[in-house]
Amino acid sequence: DQQVKQNSPSLSVQEGRISILNCDYTNSMFDYFLWYKKYPAEGPTFLISISSIKDKNEDGRFTVFLNKSAKHLSLHIVPSQPGDSAVYFCAASAGGGTSYGKLTFGQGTILTVHP
Amino acid sequence: NAGVTQTPKFQVLKTGQSMTLQCAQDMNHEYMSWYRQDPGMGLRLIHYSVGAGITDQGEVPNGYNVSRSTTEDFPLRLLSAAPSQTSVYFCASSIGTPNREQYFGPGTRLTVT
Numbered sequence: 207d208q209q210v211k212q213n214s215p216s217l218s219v220q221e222g223r224i225s226i227l228n229c230d231y232t233n234s235m236f237d238y239f240l241w242y243k244k245y246p247a248e249g250p251t252f253l254i255s256i257s258s259i260k261d262k263n264e265d266g267r268f269t270v271f272l273n274k275s276a277k278h279l280s281l282h283i284v285p286s287q288p289g290d291s292a293v294y295f296c297a298a299s300a301g302g303g304t305s306y307g308k309l310t311f312g313q314g315t316i317l318t319v320h321p
Numbered sequence: 322n323a324g325v326t327q328t329p330k331f332q333v334l335k336t337g338q339s340m341t342l343q344c345a346q347d348m349n350h351e352y353m354s355w356y357r358q359d360p361g362m363g364l365r366l367i368h369y370s371v372g373a374g375i376t377d378q379g380e381v382p383n384g385y386n387v388s389r390s391t392t393e394d395f396p397l398r399l400l401s402a403a404p405s406q407t408s409v410y411f412c413a414s415s416i417g418t419p420n421r422e423q424y425f426g427p428g429t430r431l432t433v434t
Contacts, residue, residue, distance in 0.1 A: 210363075238421050249325070249411050249425030250364070295363060299421045304371045306417035307352040308379065311363035 209233045210298050212312035219319050225283040227315050229296030232277065236298040240309065241270060241281045244293045253294075254281070286319045293317075323347050325426035327412050333432045334402040342397040342429050344412030350424075352417045353395040354379070355387065357408040358428075364411065370395055371417070402433045 211230045219225045227241075237258040242250035256263040256270045256279070263270050269282045283290055296312040299305065328343045346353065354369040356379075366379030370389040384406060386398040395414075399406060409430050413423035 212363075215361075240422055242425075247428075249413075249427050252422040252424065255420065255422055297364075301418070301421075304369075304375075304377055306415070306421055307354055307369040307371050307377075308366055309354070309364075309413075309421075309423060310380075311356075311365070313361055313363045 207232075208313075209236075210296055210310050210312040212294075212296055212315050214315050215313070216316040216318070219286045219317065221288055221319055221321050222285045225281075225286045225290065225317055225319065227281045227283075227294050227296075227317065229279050229281075229312050230277060231279075231298050233298070233300065233310070234277075235300040236310075237301050238299040239270070239272060239279050240297045240299070241268075242295045242297060242311075243290075244295060244314070250295060283317075286317075288319050288321050291317060291319050325412055325414055325424055327410075327426035327429050329429060330427065331430050333434065334399070335434055336402060336404060338402050340399050340402070342399075342410055342412075342431075344395045344397065344426060345393050346395075346412075346414040346424075347393065348414060348424070349392060350414035350416055351392065352415045352423070353389065354413045354415075354423060355385070355395070355397045356411045356413065357381065358411060359408050367397065367410075399431075402431075404433045407431060407433045 356364040
């Protein structure tokens with residue numbers, strides 16, 4: 207049972223436009239959400255996170271929105287740059303005790319930004 | 322700081338062989354985890370540790386063993402390799418709370434023939 211889902215395997219965007227990556231989750235115990243970026247042959251790198259007590263978190267060109275009632279989050283990249291081309295993973299965490307060591311990942315979305 | 326390091330980068334095993342994937346971090350993080358990445362599956366948690374001497378199973382633990390004797394090191398052992406264990410393996414570490422972001426190593430690409 208996939209608890210975190212990224213239903214779009216790929217997204218293609220023109221340089222300078224907005225990229226919107228989506229993620230849905232089913233586990234109500236998740237209270238912290240993260241986005242990671244991954245280039246080929248490298249490990250994932252942390253981008254931005256959001257706690258369930260917030261509905262928006264912004265860091266430069268990256269903004270994450272959380273809709274708890276819909277169990278949905280999205281990552282907005284504005285403006286998109288060719289260097290943003292990578293695989294983006296959504297991840298979720300359920301807090302408390304040993305659970306801090308566990309992240310549940312979505313399948314990933316391949317973002318391609320065309321010059 | 323070197324961050325999270327993993328060795329080897331690549332490995333080819335024959336079915337039935339055993340090996341240990343090494344992982345080390347120099348950030349004094351209490352939490353460490355092992356994930357595997359397969360096409361279309363995202364990253365799946367194999368085992369994790371919340372401190373020296375404490376480990377627990379993740380989503381896909383079968384065929385793997387771990388131990389954590391020091392804060393810095395968290396090796397992953399394949400007891401008897403199978404073709405289904407062909408994957409890319411990532412080790413990660415974190416402080417756990419309040420910010421739960423995990424920092425990943427560069428990965429080990431394992432092929433079992």
